[in-house]
Amino acid sequence: MNKRMMVMAGLWLSLTNAMANPMTEGEEAILIKQAFPAMKFISTVDDNINFDLLIKDPLLVNLEKDLHGSPFLLASFVENHATQGGQVSQFTTGLLSASTLGLVPVVSNNDLTIYYRIRLQKNTISEFSYSKNFTDAGFLWAGPNQELTDEAKAWVESTVPMFLQDLRKDKKLKAMIDEYEYYFGGES
Amino acid sequence: MKSHNLFLSFCCALLVFGCANTARVSTDPAKNKFKVSKSVQIPNETVLSIYIAKSELESEFYSNGLHKPGKALREGVAAAFSPYFSDVSFLDVSSDKPIGLLLDIKPDWQFEYGQIIASFDYKLFDTTGKVINQGKVSNKAGLNYSQTDAAFFNSTYKAMQQLVVRVLNKHLPTAEKYPATLAMQDVNTNLLIDEEKPRSSGTAFLINKTGHLLTAEHVIRDCLVTKIKFADQVYDAKIANTSQLLDLALLATDIESSDYLAIRAAGDLELGEKVVSVSYPLKGLLASSPNLTLGNVTSKKALQGSLGLFQFSAPIQPGSSGGAIVSESGEAIGVVTSTLNVAELIKEGIVPQNINFALNGQYVSRFLDRNQIAYATQASEISSTSVNEATLASTAQVACYQ
Incomplete structure (x- = not known):
């Protein structure tokens, strides 16, 4: 009997919790449903590979590369930072490579991070970043290679849906759009 | 003779490869060359707040990639002070958090022969607004032009290690000696500015x-x-x-x-x-x-x-x-x-x-x-x-x- 009562109490508790928190854990409400105002886009990512994907989304249909007067800016850029293990590997294989006059490749291990930054009047409103670890091998005499590998480019493209999902839930951007609507909403 | 050649090629390799590589230094406080007096309680329970201008903490520039000296500065200061003070935070004038000591730091960067020279003028205030210590610390670090983060971080971190030890050894602070009685929002901000030099x-x-x-x-x-x-x-x-x-x-x-x-x-x-x-x-x-x-x-x-x-x-x-x-x-x-x-x-x-x-x-x-x-x-x-x-x-x- 006691066991049954405990089960019933547990069921009741979970039901009240579910009523108090209609969203499941980790889920946030979609706040932004309308398209962003005309916004300038700049990118340091090779060939602007994410621009074509971004502009297909209804939220970013007004994204343009040459919109010099807009107070809004979406910037995407990547950072490549060697991990601690990568630094050791780079150092030892670098020494080996230098002592063999560059015949042996330098092996590096980096955390590649892509940033999507939304700015208003040169002030960052929100920033979203996504990271992945990559191991690369390159020749010393080739110099530092700033270009992304094909694998890295594919990963950069895969971050676009994640960014668009996070973008829709951002409270600061919602407030920014609401202010835009207040002042310029009635204008075409 | 063979060992001489091996040593020579190792040095050449180090020279060739070492030029292109800089990384953040270890932030193990045990490796701090400046030693804290034995009479100082570590971690110290005095509530310390640090003021550095927002423009410095958020500074970024673009030169063949985005460089973030502000981030390196913030993390360098935090890494140097955190092991020694149990409650240290950057000044937020909208916060009601009480503090016992306020450290005002003004950074300056000079670039010279592949190095960054970081200088920091500082003033230490008690809760009455009295300057109880002031001076300058500086340090330098090798600069890798494609990844400047390590140079900004290392020069900051090393200079701040010197500063934190200087503050601890000179004032022997304790939570009783410098009680946290001043809310951040009540700090007299006029003390932190130079009226001759508006930003x-x-x-x-x-x-x-x-x-x-x-x-x-x-x-x-x-x-x-x-x-x-x-x-x-x-x-x-x-x-x-x-x-x-x-x-x-x-x-x-x-x-x-x-x-x-x-x-x-x-x-x-x-x-x-x-x-x-x-x-x-x-x-x-x-x-x-x-x-x-x-x-x-x-x-x-x-x-x-x-x-x-x-x-x-x-x-x-x-x-x-x-x-x-x-x-x-x-x-x-x-x-x-x-x-x-x-x-x-x-x-x-x-x-x-x-x-x-x-x-x-x-x-x-x-x-x-x-x-x-x-x-x-x-x-x-x-x-x-x-x-x-x-x-x-x-x-x-x-x-x-x-």
Whole structure:
């Protein structure tokens, strides 16, 4: 009997919790449903590979590369930072490579991070970043290679849906759009 | 002989490869070459707050990739102080958190022969605002031009290790000796600024009898202290409302003046209509005099994508932002926000002249309505000479300190 009562109490508790928190854990409400105002886009990512994907989304249909007067800016850029293990590997294989006059490749291990930054009047409103670890091998005499590998480019493209999902839930951007609507909403 | 050759090739390899590689140093406090006195309690329970200007903590620049000295500075300072103080945080003047000691740090970076030399002037305040220690620490670190993070972090971290030990050994702080009795929001921010050196300056104008002034938002952004010079007197200004979207800010002061400008709320502009602009050049508050320039409304629109801006030809200069564009009838028809980026166009062989932008009075009026601020919308009929005088009499200089 006691066991049954405990089960019933547990069921009741979970039901009240579910009523108090209609969203499941980790889920946030979609706040932004309308398209962003005309916004300038700049990118340091090779060939602007994410621009074509971004502009297909209804939220970013007004994204343009040459919109010099807009107070809004979406910037995407990547950072490549060697991990601690990568630094050791780079150092030892670098020494080996230098002592063999560059015949042996330098092996590096980096955390590649892509940033999507939304700015208003040169002030960052929100920033979203996504990271992945990559191991690369390159020749010393080739110099530092700033270009992304094909694998890295594919990963950069895969971050676009994640960014668009996070973008829709951002409270600061919602407030920014609401202010835009207040002042310029009635204008075409 | 073989071992000599091996050693030589190792050194060559180190030289060739070492030049291209720098990394952040270990942040193990045991490796700090400056030793803390045995009579100091570690971790120390004194509540310490550190003030570094926001522009320094958020500084970034682009040069063949994005560089973030601000992030390295913030993390270098935190990494050096955290092992020694159990409660250390950056000053937040909106917080009510009580503190026992306040450390004001002013960073400066010099670049020399592949190295960064970081210097930090500092002042240590107790809760009464008394300076109990001041001086300078500096350090240098190798600079990898493609990844500058390590150089900024390492030079900061090493200098801060020296500073934290210096503070601990000199003052032997304890939570009892320096009790946390001063809320961050009650810190006298005037102690942290150099009145001779405003970070930036701009122009503002009075819009009513109750001491409200309008200026451009970028003039007062991130200011720790904002001051207004009006009629040869300096006033403290409180930032009452801002709109980053419009690049507009409202300042509240104790100024009592019957001179102020009406706003043309309808926003209608005539192409070619004559305008006056009054502004202050980029100088300290004590050495300033207003500049008055004349021009015309040259376009009702600005650059593609701009919002609420029009073009005018009255010459402006650094320090003009936030000034009023005044019509022949004495109404403020706009607020100066920006000018065309001439440097970029000169690279393409184009030399534009006097292409300046102002926010249309229509949006100024909406901003004031939204924030329920009283303002006039109709100027009294006055002569053109009087317009100049009225504009000068309503205009003030803004100085931003960090």
